[in-house]
């Protein structure tokens with residue numbers, strides 16, 4: 342599956358947040374199996390009220406949400422790109438994730454040392470981004486050197502190498518001007534030239550404003566939260582305001598007490614839910630469902646996936662032998678209560694291999710084995 346790396350300077354609350362996510366996964370694990378892959382990787386259920394409603398309707402033996410993977414990437418400090426503080430290892434971990442959740446400290450706490458001496462989300466963000474850009478610059482320069490040697494080759498190979506050097510030069514100039522790769526106006530050829538480098542600043546980013554309980558709901562006035570909002574807006578990135586500390590307390594509570602605590606904070610749902618949903622959207626993912634007496638289940642596909650690819654998420658044989666799909670909108674199924682009723686009202690469609698799956702489709706696949 343796709344994964345999101347939690348990054349940020351030390352003492353901004355990454356581990357607290359990650360442990361809250363793990364707590365949510367463990368609480369869910371009572372109902373269905375979850376695996377722990379590595380200590381810093383959490384496979385977190387994607388909360389979905391539609392699945393809950395489907396499950397309440399069908400009362401299946403098992404209800405299985407879809408999941409999203411979070412990776413706790415600790416240890417990023419100024420100088421990481423030059424190998425300081427085990428920097429290279431942490432940067433290598435970032436290379437493996439598909440998107441970045443950048444935690445920015447907004448909470449004040451004299452007992453928690455701030456690496457830069459004061460709460461400054463904008464400054465913190467620039468420190469981290471600079472390290473990532475320096476590392477990318479390093480990767481691009483190395484590749485450019487190799488490509489430069491190839492320009493001496495005869496004929497077509499030499500010509501292609503020249504084009505590659507030109508593309509790498511453009512990315513390099515952008516980085517030198519302080520523009521992360523994700524914000525550079527690159528052509529398809531430019532992108533192709535750096536694709537194999539998995540550049541750190543080419544990954545989509547969302548910002549997490551980690552706040553204290555006392556700052557919750559103050560997004561219109563709190564200067565730190567406003568600073569995060571401004572920098573997120575400036576690059577069109579999503580932002581999630583969350584209190585890691587509150588979240589870590591929430592996951593410890595039984596559902597009734599949790600609801601009470603949430604209400605006392607003036608929150609409608611745990612911040613973790615918003616975080617998971619924001620990450621899911623950032624990765625361009627969506628959900629379709631399968632339902633039956635044995636199991637109701639949510640599945641993840643990339644937006645724009647066609648029916649056979651969606652079937653392939655369940656089993657590769659489903660994709661290979663795909664014949665057609667029966668599709669019902671989940672709203673229709675929840676309203677009309679049975680598949681038979683949906684069929685009768687013309688709400689069940691038969692779709693072929695070119696059908697583009699929509700978020701909220703309930704699908705039943707027919708396939709050859």
Ligand code: GDP
Nearest residue numbers: 351352353354355356357448450453552585586
């Ligand atoms: P990391 O180094 O980024 O992983 O940060 P940690 O999660 O280890 O947090 C560093 C310290 O800050 C710990 O003592 C946490 O209890 C504390 N902390 C984390 N989030 C909050 C918060 O929202 N408010 C306050 N006051 N402290 C927090």
